[in-house]
Amino acid sequence: MPARIPQFGTLPDPRLSRRAAFRSFFLAPLAASAYPGSAAQPFPCKRLLAELAIASGPYSGAYRSMPGGPINWYFANLGLYFFVDSAPASVRAYMDAYVRAKDPLRHNIADVAPDLATRQPQDSDDAYAGTFLRLAVRYVRASGDTAWWQYNLPQLKAIAYSNILTQIKPNGFVRAFQAPAENGIGYLMDQCEVYAGLRDFAEHLLETGDPDGGYYSRFPVSLGIAIHSLFDATRNCWNWCDVASPDSSAWYPNLTAQIYPHLCDVHSADAPGDYYRLYRGFDVLQQGAADFAARPQDLYPWLVVGYYAAAVRKDTSLALQMLAMARRYYLPGSVNTGRFTVADIGYVAGILSEAAQPVS
Numbered sequence: 001m002p003a004r005i006p007q008f009g010t011l012p013d014p015r016l017s018r019r020a021a022f023r024s025f026f027l028a029p030l031a032a033s034a035y036p037g038s039a040a041q042p043f044p045c046k047r048l049l050a051e052l053a054i055a056s057g058p059y060s061g062a063y064r065s066m067p068g069g070p071i072n073w074y075f076a077n078l079g080l081y082f083f084v085d086s087a088p089a090s091v092r093a094y095m096d097a098y099v100r101a102k103d104p105l106r107h108n109i110a111d112v113a114p115d116l117a118t119r120q121p122q123d124s125d126d127a128y129a130g131t132f133l134r135l136a137v138r139y140v141r142a143s144g145d146t147a148w149w150q151y152n153l154p155q156l157k158a159i160a161y162s163n164i165l166t167q168i169k170p171n172g173f174v175r176a177f178q179a180p181a182e183n184g185i186g187y188l189m190d191q192c193e194v195y196a197g198l199r200d201f202a203e204h205l206l207e208t209g210d211p212d213g214g215y216y217s218r219f220p221v222s223l224g225i226a227i228h229s230l231f232d233a234t235r236n237c238w239n240w241c242d243v244a245s246p247d248s249s250a251w252y253p254n255l256t257a258q259i260y261p262h263l264c265d266v267h268s269a270d271a272p273g274d275y276y277r278l279y280r281g282f283d284v285l286q287q288g289a290a291d292f293a294a295r296p297q298d299l300y301p302w303l304v305v306g307y308y309a310a311a312v313r314k315d316t317s318l319a320l321q322m323l324a325m326a327r328r329y330y331l332p333g334s335v336n337t338g339r340f341t342v343a344d345i346g347y348v349a350g351i352l353s354e355a356a357q358p359v360s
């Protein structure tokens with residue numbers, strides 16, 4: 001999870017300082033029942049998503065990260081994952097825009113400023129690639145659109161090869177940015193998203209008899225082993241990156257990173273150990289922020305945590321409590337004030353689906 005718009009991140013220091021400033025903002029805890037009508041009023045996911053759609057110009061089909069904001073391809077990859085079933089044509093148009101916009105030689109992709117004309121630096125290469133691969137696999141499996149898949153398969157392989165396979169460091173982690181960029185750190189959240197995207201991509205290649213399936217499928221195995229090496233048995237928690245960093249219980253990146261290995265179902269060669277480490281992450285998050293579902297922890301809602309609670313822990317009650325809090329504080333009057341990203345809109349849809357509630 002890259003820096004993005006200070007959310008799930010890759011470039012640590014600037015965003016950590018912005019988040020530290022938020023710690024002084026004290027809000028009383030909010031119970032799910034404290035927001036009248038939150039359960040009865042449909043959550044306007046589709047309207048909120050439509051408000052971010054770009055309908056014309058060179059980036060037609062893409063989505064802004066927030067109203068009037070830039071195009072952050074990582075956020076859009078995450079959000080649109082949850083609309084593959086209900087809006088496959090929109091997802092296909094978005095993926096076409098992504099392929100058009102990526103660098104034709106390096107196969108990474110720059111974000112686009114709010115003016116929709118100026119390129120601006122992306123927040124990582126690895127997680128952008130991993131989340132796009134996962135979106136593409138979900139799309140072809142759900143839609144059966146094998147024509148799109150076959151036509152774009154060379155591009156998908158190039159994205160995987162250039163941003164992931166050729167960027168693996170001696171310790172087994174994938175560089176956040178392609179060499180020779182200075183930032184080659186391996187961030188736990190990014191690594192997990194890369195693992196999930198590459199795993200799904202390789203699995204679909206094997207399922208469809210692609211001759212490269214065996215080659216691509218070897219990499220998630222070794223990456224999973226590397227990721228599990230980030231668990232600190234002494235501290236009994238996950239390290240959020242592969243370089244030395246101060247011990248902290250900050251919401252981001254320390255606590256939020258804890259759930260990503262389980263969210264992305266990352267495995268090594270140690271099944272009993274994997275089980276313990278995967279489940280331990282959420283315990284650490286809850287111990288560090290017991291009220292995360294009742295009060296804001298950050299400038300952004302971080303509904304990925306609510307989605308994890310619903311989809312992985314099967315605690316839809318906790319997830320809906322967090323959703324009610326997010327709606328009250330980040331979406332007052334159902335208006336997106338600029339803190340509710342396209343990724344969060346997707347996580348709302350995911351939470352509602354897990355809770356067997358309609359996505360409106």
